[in-house]
Amino acid sequence: MSELVGTRTPRRARWAVTVYFALTGAGLATWTARIPEIKRDLGLDDGQVTLALFSVAAGSVLAMQVAGRLADRFGSERVMGPAGVLLAVSLLVPGFAGSLPVLLAGLLAFGAGHGTVDVSMNAQALLVQRRYGRPIVSTFHAMFSVGGLLGAGAGALAAHLGIGVGTHFAVVAAVTGVLLVVARRALVESEHVRSGPQARGGRGVPGAIVFLGVLAFFCSLGEGSMADWSPLYLSDVLDSGPAVAAVGYAVFSAAMATFRFLGDRLVSRFGPVALVRGCGLIAGVGLGAALLVHQEVAAIIGFGLFGVGLSCIIPQVFNAAGSRDPSRSARDLAQVSTLGYGGLLAGPVVIGLVTQSFGLTVGLAVPAALALLVAASAGAVRPRS
Known part of the structure; x- marks a missing residue:
């Protein structure tokens, strides 16, 4: 409890969750901003681009189902760290992909990282809000939008300056990974961690x-x-x-x-x-x-x-x-x-x-x-x- 009160205060946790929301929005916008160049470099047609977009969506949707159970069982703060690393590292694959299969595999992993972070950071946001005792969730979602705008703007600038997709994605991945790992240390501990038989119960959706x-x-x-x-x-x-x-x-x-x-x-x-x-x-x-x-x-x-x-x-x-x-x-x-x-x-x-x-x-x-x-x-x- 001393660690929770001394170093994982609600204020620090709020900033940490803000970082997660902003960087998740920026990461997604980083990929979308460079789609035209990736399409050109790999010689993809519109159907193959659609397949690539579907890979991101499929990875996100599938991961969300697993992420919810993991966050409830082990705590959202324990899920957010590895998920953030996956989100950052997987961004490297589409940046350096030399073929469509590699691109699809990388985007599937990127979508999985995005979906897992999305669910766990929203659960953590509600936990931090309960510690604050007043509404703060909308601000987190606003920072996701801001992150998206910044990511799109940085992508447009990188394209204008002629910076390669791989270099651009590597820089974003490095910055994202470091910041998310550091921010993870300030997250608060979940109050209702499920374990044993309780974690396996309640399969239905209300x-x-x-x-x-x-x-x-x-x-x-x-x-x-x-x-x-x-x-x-x-x-x-x-x-x-x-x-x-x-x-x-x-x-x-x-x-x-x-x-x-x-x-x-x-x-x-x-x-x-x-x-x-x-x-x-x-x-x-x-x-x-x-x-x-x-x-x-x-x-x-x-x-x-x-x-x-x-x-x-x-x-x-x-x-x-x-x-x-x-x-x-x-x-x-x-x-x-x-x-x-x-x-x-x-x-x-x-x-x-x-x-x-x-x-x-x-x-x-x-x-x-x-x-x-x-x-x-x-x-x-x-x-x-």
Whole structure:
């Protein structure tokens, strides 16, 4: 206990978890930012690139199922260290891969590291929040967004300066690995570690967790659709130039990151149910109204409001899932994260299918409608007595 109080204080743990969230976002963005060059260097076609993206997703989803059980049994702080090392080291493989099979193997490992860190760091975030006695989870998610922006920016700069993918990835891997190993020492110890027969029990997924996962799926579907379809809406539907078309997603991303920093204060003042309901209404009404107005400025404002609305929902969904039963917090988070990840992957596809039949305006109305459904279901994030 003296070690916990003396060196693993909640304040130090908060900074350590912040490092994990930021570097995990940066690591994922580092890979995505250099995809065009990896595609060119290996001579990949679009189908092979899709297979590479699927490898990351498959590694993440499969690892999440195992990571939840490991974190509940041994403690999230014990899982985060090895998972962070795997995340960093596996980034080297796509940087130096000389063939498609090697690339796929490396990305599968990278996805596994990302999925394991994702589940365990969210479980640790809830543990640190309990030690603080006030909401702080939204800020962690904001730092993931900031890390993603920094990783993407560094990738663009490295490409502009002609720095090779291997060199770039090696530097990021070294910095990430060192910082995550150092940060691991400040994490707090889990309170509800499962062992023996207790660790093997409870295989079923509670209905409440499934429902929270569906809400995460709806929100992530909207987030995924913005990345691919918001620029096309501005360019193809509203005939905007390339510069204006790029602004829409930038405004969405900036709004989401900014308001995640405000999320902890908002949930302290209004409570999670009112916050999720209000955010869902802002996202659904803001995007829906912009699509009806059918103008450039309105579209950009609508994308920004959609980012504002989505910003605080996922952190509260994760908070509700991880707080429902502390003895299986990580496993419940793993299920919700898996469904959320599925929404992120399915978003562009779903919008594309709707667009083929009804046009892109109707296609983007889908995430607006789903946001309104989330608002109507806000009671699901009510803290359990």
